[in-house]
Amino acid sequence: MKKLIAFDLDGTLAPSKSHFDPRMVALFDQLLAKYEVCVISGAKYELFQRQFLTQITSEPASLERLHLLPTSGTRYYRFENNEWTLQYAEDFSNEQKKRILSALEKGLDESGHRVDKTYGPTIEDRESQITLSPLGQEVVAQLGKEGLELKESWDPKGEKRREIAAIVEKEIPEFSIRVAGATSIDVTMPGVDKGYGMQKLLDANKLNKEDVLFFGDKLEPGGNDYAVEEMGIDCISVRSWEDTAYAIEGIVHIS
Ligand SMILES: [Mg+2]
Incomplete structure (x- = not known):
C-alpha cells in the first residue's frame, strides 16, 4: 500500500505551464482526500499557484496532505496554519x-x-x-x-x-x-534533480522509497524524471495528463 503519490507537473498533471483541466482538478481533490500527495517540478512556486493551487480544493485538511517541491525540490512548501509555508530553500549566492x-x-x-x-x-x-x-x-x-x-x-x-x-x-x-x-x-547546484528532491521529501516525512508511487512523462534515461526511477521509487510513465487522470481514477476508486 502506497502512502504518498507523487507527480511531475508539466506533461503529467497538465500541459506545459497550463492550468489543470477541470477533470484533473476533481480527481486531484479526490486523491487528496485519501492520500499524501506530492508535486515536484523544475517550475517555480508561483507557477504551482497559477497552474493548480488556485483551482484545487481549499479544504485545509486536504491541503495539509499536499507536499510542494518546486525548482526540483530545492524548495519545500507545506500548508500550515492556513497558509503555504516554506520549509527550506537552498538558494544561490x-x-x-x-x-x-x-x-x-x-x-x-x-x-x-x-x-x-x-x-x-x-x-x-x-x-x-x-x-x-x-x-x-x-x-x-x-x-x-x-x-x-x-x-x-x-x-x-x-x-x-x-x-x-x-x-x-x-x-x-x-x-x-x-x-x-x-x-x-x-x-x-550539482546533484540537484528530482531524485534529490524526492529524497528530501522522504527524509522530512520519515517515509521509505517503497511508500511512494511516482508519475512522470519523462522517465526515460536523459529525461528530467529519470532520477526518480533511478533511485528505486516505483514509477508509472505517462504520455499526457489524460493518462495520469485515468490512473488516478483507478487509485481513488479501489482505495
Ligand atoms: Mg514533465
Whole structure:
C-alpha cells in the first residue's frame, strides 16, 4: 500500500505551464482526500499557484496532505496554519547567479539558437535554480494553444538545447546543467534533480522509497524524471495528463 503519490507537473498533471483541466482538478481533490500527495517540478512556486493551487480544493485538511517541491525540490512548501509555508530553500549566492547568467547568455549566442521573437524573460532566476527558456517564460500565458504548439515544435528532441548546454557546461563546470521540460535548460547546484528532491521529501516525512508511487512523462534515461526511477521509487510513465487522470481514477476508486 502506497502512502504518498507523487507527480511531475508539466506533461503529467497538465500541459506545459497550463492550468489543470477541470477533470484533473476533481480527481486531484479526490486523491487528496485519501492520500499524501506530492508535486515536484523544475517550475517555480508561483507557477504551482497559477497552474493548480488556485483551482484545487481549499479544504485545509486536504491541503495539509499536499507536499510542494518546486525548482526540483530545492524548495519545500507545506500548508500550515492556513497558509503555504516554506520549509527550506537552498538558494544561490549573487556571485554564483552572475556566473550562471553570463554562461547562459553565451550559450544562446554561440549556439546560434537565440530566438528573435520572445515572450517574457528568457532567463529566469528562481533563486535555487536558474532556467533558460529560449522562447520566453510567458509564451503559453501570452499565446495560449499557439504558444504550446510553438514550444512543442521548437526542440522536440532536445538537440538545440544539448548544443546550448555543451557551451554552458564549459563555462560553468561547477554547476549541473540539464535539458528539461519542453524547451528549457535548468542550472542547479550539482546533484540537484528530482531524485534529490524526492529524497528530501522522504527524509522530512520519515517515509521509505517503497511508500511512494511516482508519475512522470519523462522517465526515460536523459529525461528530467529519470532520477526518480533511478533511485528505486516505483514509477508509472505517462504520455499526457489524460493518462495520469485515468490512473488516478483507478487509485481513488479501489482505495
Ligand atoms: Mg514533465
